Amino acid sequence: MDLPVSEIHGVGPKLLEQLAAMGITTVRELLEHFPFRYEDHTVRPIMEAEHEERITVRGTVHSEPSLRFYGRNKSRLTVRMLVDGLLIQAVFFNQGYLKKQMQLGESIVVSGKFDRHRLMLSGGTLKAAKASPEEGLEPVYSVKGDLKLNQLKTLIRQAFQQFGERIEEILPAQLLTAYRLIGRKETLKFLHFPASPQELRQARRRMIYEELLLFQLKMQMLRKIEREAEPGQKKNICQERLEELLSGLPFQLTQAQQRVLKEIVADLQGDYRMNRLLQGDVGSGKTVIAGCALFANANAGYQGALMVPTEILAEQHYESLRELLEPYQLKVRLLSGSAKAKERRELAEELQAGSINVLVGTHALIQEGVHFHKLGLVITDEQHRFGVEQRRALRKKGIRPDVLFMTATPIPRTLSISAFGDMDVSIIDEMPAGRKPIKTHWAKPAMFSRVIEFVKKEVEKGYQAYVICPLIEESEKLDVQNAIDVHQQLQQLLSGIQIGLMHGRLSAAEKDAVMEAFAANRVQILVSTTVVEVGVNVPNATVMVIYDAERFGLAQLHQLRGRVGRGQAQSHCILLADPKSDVGKERMHIMTETNDGFELSERDLELRGPGDFFGHKQSGLPVFKVADIVEDFRVLEVARQDAVKLVHSTAFWQGEDYEQLRRCIAMEEIFQHGKLD
Ligand code: ADP
Ligand code: MG
Numbered sequence: 001m002d003l004p005v006s007e008i009h010g011v012g013p014k015l016l017e018q019l020a021a022m023g024i025t026t027v028r029e030l031l032e033h034f035p036f037r038y039e040d041h042t043v044r045p046i047m048e049a050e051h052e053e054r055i056t057v058r059g060t061v062h063s064e065p066s067l068r069f070y071g072r073n074k075s076r077l078t079v080r081m082l083v084d085g086l087l088i089q090a091v092f093f094n095q096g097y098l099k100k101q102m103q104l105g106e107s108i109v110v111s112g113k114f115d116r117h118r119l120m121l122s123g124g125t126l127k128a129a130k131a132s133p134e135e136g137l138e139p140v141y142s143v144k145g146d147l148k149l150n151q152l153k154t155l156i157r158q159a160f161q162q163f164g165e166r167i168e169e170i171l172p173a174q175l176l177t178a179y180r181l182i183g184r185k186e187t188l189k190f191l192h193f194p195a196s197p198q199e200l201r202q203a204r205r206r207m208i209y210e211e212l213l214l215f216q217l218k219m220q221m222l223r224k225i226e227r228e229a230e231p232g233q234k235k236n237i238c239q240e241r242l243e244e245l246l247s248g249l250p251f252q253l254t255q256a257q258q259r260v261l262k263e264i265v266a267d268l269q270g271d272y273r274m275n276r277l278l279q280g281d282v283g284s285g286k287t288v289i290a291g292c293a294l295f296a297n298a299n300a301g302y303q304g305a306l307m308v309p310t311e312i313l314a315e316q317h318y319e320s321l322r323e324l325l326e327p328y329q330l331k332v333r334l335l336s337g338s339a340k341a342k343e344r345r346e347l348a349e350e351l352q353a354g355s356i357n358v359l360v361g362t363h364a365l366i367q368e369g370v371h372f373h374k375l376g377l378v379i380t381d382e383q384h385r386f387g388v389e390q391r392r393a394l395r396k397k398g399i400r401p402d403v404l405f406m407t408a409t410p411i412p413r414t415l416s417i418s419a420f421g422d423m424d425v426s427i428i429d430e431m432p433a434g435r436k437p438i439k440t441h442w443a444k445p446a447m448f449s450r451v452i453e454f455v456k457k458e459v460e461k462g463y464q465a466y467v468i469c470p471l472i473e474e475s476e477k478l479d480v481q482n483a484i485d486v487h488q489q490l491q492q493l494l495s496g497i498q499i500g501l502m503h504g505r506l507s508a509a510e511k512d513a514v515m516e517a518f519a520a521n522r523v524q525i526l527v528s529t530t531v532v533e534v535g536v537n538v539p540n541a542t543v544m545v546i547y548d549a550e551r552f553g554l555a556q557l558h559q560l561r562g563r564v565g566r567g568q569a570q571s572h573c574i575l576l577a578d579p580k581s582d583v584g585k586e587r588m589h590i591m592t593e594t595n596d597g598f599e600l601s602e603r604d605l606e607l608r609g610p611g612d613f614f615g616h617k618q619s620g621l622p623v624f625k626v627a628d629i630v631e632d633f634r635v636l637e638v639a640r641q642d643a644v645k646l647v648h649s650t651a652f653w654q655g656e657d658y659e660q661l662r663r664c665i666a667m668e669e670i671f672q673h674g675k676l677d
Contacts, residue, residue: 063080298330304358334361376401483502
């Protein structure tokens, strides 16, 4: 199976090159290049078709086909057909040669997109004249360059003929039986050449489980290897002092916060290194938990670091950690991007000497030139994932601290636990008491002047507002221009009110100045691009206006909305949007109906199924060939449980029945050369 594709008859140098461009060099890779969709050519009653759905029907030719030419060499062939007692028109483009195959009164099979209102089947292809067609599902593959779909199909067919018998089972019989899964040979065959929807369903079912099990096994093994390689620091946590800190807080921790803190403290004390994901909706109070963990870590004699994605956020966390920790004689410092060389040097010295207990900053924190005396805990806030690079940077310095990742990206509960399989997951699923839910309104752009009137009233009451600017995908430059325009426009409309402007092109010092002015209410309205998206905390702000809300993902809208509702007063989020699609409208409705990030993510998941919710790359969620981590999350969880059992069983490590599975995992790049990432 790992033979080069050149072993397949008919593969010449050109084809070899084309395949290589698609990442296919071995027979195995070719056989595991699965179709990404299937066209259903099963003949169906026409009345079953939805409007605009593709369907294959059988009917009789009811009129002489008529062929018209237009443009340079374009043609349009139309014919009336009687299908299931219904007279419809079938339209074929640039296939004039079909005319000869359509005889009045004869039966033909046609597929196309059905327009229910005009009773028209358009973009048609003739599947068969007279004879009954080859029924079933036609696979569609992704191809690159000038490789033709048909060439690829022929090649796969050929590969099956030569090597099909050599496809090996990799799942142990015990699992195959338990879940009634079909064998691997059949699975591959059915995925490429399904004779019926049933075959395809069975094959997909099996392949989804296989992919997810392999993924979870990889995760669990990583976890086991990492744990065993690296004994934890077994910190000596003083519970009394932690209690003291907690009793000094202006509020009591919620039940959820208490539970999560306990889990973290147990990790700090434990035999293993902590590798934990802390999920909590916007405003659920993650920062104070980070503060407590850093406090406990410092009292145990270790330094701690808090890493955030932006300078604005770094500044803010620095302030709140100082407030929390300095009364206990702990030294908190900020590593700012705008610090002078001299300040940096001093900071580096203090850090290395160990007199700094907690360092806050962006990822510059763990880069070259920053050396800790005794780093025990790294916390990252609102970074989607603590990057591989960053972990490597730490490891190069010979440090493997406890690591806590905090995120407000609302990933559905079940999904997060199983998708981040190598981590432990803690969830804050409760909001601090006494919060007034944010009221979310959806306004059409035509209502703009009323929205501005509303903002003005809130400002007159002494509150503040954010205005998030239209988003132009992929172009930061245009986003900035939009912000500048909106800023100007609002200044004209709202003279007498101080309006600040914030965007990614400002220098760190300029950003600081704007943010500071806003936090101190010297500026009442902050016009901004999405740079204020995460973490920013100005409790006096009660209005969030978002232009072009339909262009933002739900997760992002929820994050933006989370900038308000942080104080005592009633807050509002206004979505200026004119979505064209039903899904877009539905999303605006969802936003107005719920404030709960987890519910939001789950409803979005129902609405759209896989894909978009998490954004493209940012989620850190893995991608599979057949399985979809969102759609198949139930299987993902089953696979996780199976994987946990397996890595703790001797059968898996020694049993003959598991040999193929072990070999498969060992082939994963991640486990080669003893590397872990
Ligand atoms: P996030 O989880 O979004 O990072 P923050 O940590 O910024 O949320 O907390 C939001 C606000 O809630 C802060 O002003 C914080 O002081 C406050 N807060 C946190 N925990 C509690 C609590 N248990 N009771 C009341 N207020 C709390
Ligand atoms: Mg936060």
